[in-house]
Amino acid sequence: MGVISVLVAAIAGFAMGAVWYMSLSKPWIRAAGIPVDETGKPQGNGSPMPFVVSGVAMILVAGMMRHIFAMSGIESAGGGLVAGLGVGLFFIVPWVAMNYAYANRPAMLTLLDGGYAVLGCGVIGLVLGLF
Template sequence: MNILTILLAALAAFLVGGLWYGPLFGTAWMRLIGKTPEELGQANMVKLYGIAFLFALLQATMLAHLFARIGAPPFHIVMMISTGIALGFVIPAIGTNYLFRREPGKLFFIDAGYWFAFYAAMGLVFALLG
C-alpha cells in the first residue's frame, strides 16, 4: 500500500467535507440540525478536525488494502468499488439511523450526498495514483 496515496485520498475526502458543509450545503445543513455558526464554532476545532481526519485516514487505508488485495483494478472498477461502498453500506446505515431518529429527508440527502462524494473523491485518487 502506498502511504502517500492513502494520505492524498484522505485529504481529498476531507476537503470534500469542507466544501460540502461549507459553501455548498452548510447553511441548509445548519438549519436542519438546528445549530448556528456560533454554536458550531464553540467546539475544540483542532480535536474535531483531527479526529475526523483520522477517520478519513482509516477509511482510505481500508480502501487501499482492498485495492491491494484485488491487484490494481482499472479506473472504472476502483470508482465502482469506492462509490459502491458508499451506496451499499454507508448510506443505508445512516439512512436507517435517520429513519428511527425521524430526521428530515433533506438532512439525509445532504449527508448521504456527502458520503457518496467523500468515497468518490477517495476512489478518484486511488484510480489516478494507484
C-alpha cells in the same frame, strides 16, 4: 507507496467534504438543528475536535478502501471511482439512513450527509486508483 496513497486519498476526501459542507452549510445547519447566533453562524466555541475526528476517519476509510481494492484487483482510476461510489452509496448511506431514522433525524440530513459519503468515497477511490 501505500501509506502515501492513503494519506493523499484521505486529504482528497476531507477536501471534498470541505467543499460540500461549505456549499451546503445553511441547509445542513437547518437539517441538523444546530443553534445559530444572530449572524447565522453556529453557536459555540468552534472546537477543533470534529476536524480531528474527520481527519482520522478519512485515513481509516481510505486505508480500508485501499485494502479492499488490493484484494479485489481494482487498479485503475475508473475502477476506483466506481468502487468508491459504490462503497458510499451501498455501505455508508444505508447505515447513516438507518441511524438517522432511529434518531428521528430529518430526511434532508440523510440526503446531505449521504451525498457527501457517496462523493467523498468516490474521490477517495479515484485517488487510490491513480496510484
